[in-house]
Amino acid sequence: MGMGYGCNFAEVIEQETVEKFCPKEFKNLITTLDESSFAIEDVARCSSYMDFTEVGDKIKKAFYALTKAFNKKTGLSLYMGYHDTEGEGDRYDEVDGAFWAVEGMWQLTPVGKKMDKFVSRKFWVTFG
Numbered sequence: 001m002g003m004g005y006g007c008n009f010a011e012v013i014e015q016e017t018v019e020k021f022c023p024k025e026f027k028n029l030i031t032t033l034d035e036s037s038f039a040i041e042d043v044a045r046c047s048s049y050m051d052f053t054e055v056g057d058k059i060k061k062a063f064y065a066l067t068k069a070f071n072k073k074t075g076l077s078l079y080m081g082y083h084d085t086e087g088e089g090d091r092y093d094e095v096d097g098a099f100w101a102v103e104g105m106w107q108l109t110p111v112g113k114k115m116d117k118f119v120s121r122k123f124w125v126t127f128g
Contacts, residue, residue, distance in 0.1 A: 005090065005125040010081055010101035012122040015040075018066075018100050021073050025066040032062040044082035044098035075111035076104040083124050093124030 019026040033040060038055050043063055046052045052060035063080075070078040078100065083089060085096040102119055105112030112119075 003128065005127050007123065008083075008126055009121055009123045010095070010099065011103070011105050011119050012095065013078075013100050013102050013119045015100055017118045018070065018078065022066055022069040025062075025069040029059075029062040029066050032059055040080075041082065041098045044080040047080045048082050074102075074115055075109075076102040076115060078102055083126075085124065088126050088128070090125045094122035095124050 029043075030040075033043070036056065036059060038059060042055050043059060046055050046060075047063065052063070067078045070076070079102070081095070081099050081101055082097065083093065083095050083099070085091070085093045089096075099122070102115070105115065105119060108116060
């Protein structure tokens with residue numbers, strides 16, 4: 001089996017926009033991270049695999065409270081991803097490290113049309 005790069009993309013939303021839509025829940029997540037001495041990158045790595053055992057239940061609860069509030073406010077599903085450009089990607093990748101993304105905008109649903117100005121599609125490659 002050959003090795004090569006595969007294309008990935010996400011509908012990326014800036015962290016400041018997530019905070020704007022759900023300030024209380026976002027602040028709670030950041031406070032919980034600070035108290036636990038974890039970084040937002042740790043949450044992104046865990047949420048990519050839906051395995052929060054590394055960061056614990058308190059952070060998992062704060063993360064899901066934020067995603068639930070975001071969905072209630074926007075109608076879109078919020079998630080985090082993590083990409084290591086140096087280890088798995090390429091210098092032309094549009095994401096590196098932790099990033100916020102949404103689902104529910106593909107083919108611009110009515111809800112997606114309302115959020116289109118806040119979200120941008122980013123591309124990156126993964127070697128494997």
